[in-house]
Amino acid sequence: MTLRLVLASASPARLHTLQAAGVDPIVHVSGVDESVVDERDPEALACALARLKAEAVLAEVGTGGDLALVGCDSVLALGGDIHGKPYTDEAVRERWRLMRGRTGELVTGHHLAVVRDGTVHRDTRAATTRVTFADVTDDEVEAYLATGEPHHCAGAFTIDGYGGPFVERLEGDPHNVVGISLPLLRRMLADAGVAWPTLWRR
Template sequence: MTTFILASASPARQAVLTAAGIDALVHVSGIDEDALAAANPTALPADLVVILARAKAEFVAGALREQHPDAVVVGCDSMLHLDDELIGKPHDEATARRRWAQMTGRAGDLLTGHLVLRISGGVVTSTASGTCSTSVQIGDPSDEELDAYLATGEPLAVAGGFTLDGYGGWFVDGVIGDPSSVVGISLPLTRRLLREVDIRVTDLWRTRPGAEGNGHQGAVNK
């Protein structure tokens, strides 16, 4: 059986996969995303999210290919594109507050980049990458609501400073495109990329809805 490895620390991405029938092995790359983005200042927005996704996937593949010689590794990265700027994770409350002042009542493009890497017999045999863009209409929270949202800590560690599937969902007025990409992993794009490396997504599913996992669920090196 091919092991599905998610090169991401995001519990939201894992939850999307679990709900869609895949029990992913999670391994965090530890890549410094801000440093890598700074090292690629001329990259186009759609290219930069793939560069970051590639770095994560390649790091994890190198760490796990002996332990999991037949696997597919999926790297992911997301950023909000607004005002010709890519907005990543705020990391602190002051930055998140500034981002929300910029985003409130406006629409931005959530760019999600994926890199799918196939390992066969302990050797990387093929890769596929792509990006999808989803328009997100941000709402207009009151000052009290924004204070409460920032106090949860949730927006500090997510692209753009908001979520669709958590507390932030209260302040997202609409989505045009793939909702799963806003959560962090685009199911349609991942399916297409898996097909490019000769893996059918249906072969990675649990045998039936609600069945026990295949033993790969959980986190490694969190």
């Protein structure tokens, strides 16, 4: 069965990751208030945020047509703390002082809703990738900060841009670090009866 894929995310990185894999999703941003979610566990937090975004978009687009809708959210777990997007210069500096030379876990929650004939199949799962950061210098952090990239990335970094050279090693799915685990999404879709190749652009 061929379904249209809806991406409930404003992330250009998630969109580009799907497009590079042959999928052209419809982007529909939720605009939900993420501060309403209070979870101490990284996986529970990422999944709760992904679910919140996806369900908000599903409520907007409705269940009148068949579709597959996915929402995602990523956090970095490091030293017992959970880190999202830093937004400010000082937060980026502080984050990299903590991260450099250390290993953290990038956790991305995925919430999938597959709608067929008005019936909704829901599934929520998380993927975790261990990330080892380079022991970057203060000058490198300042230069990275000046690019503007880390302010809007979970954990103040990404591997598909300026931050790539500052990541020494990954253990797990690299796509997950960008914000959406393609292997996990393929499995979730398969369990809902949707074959991944049916999503490829024709």
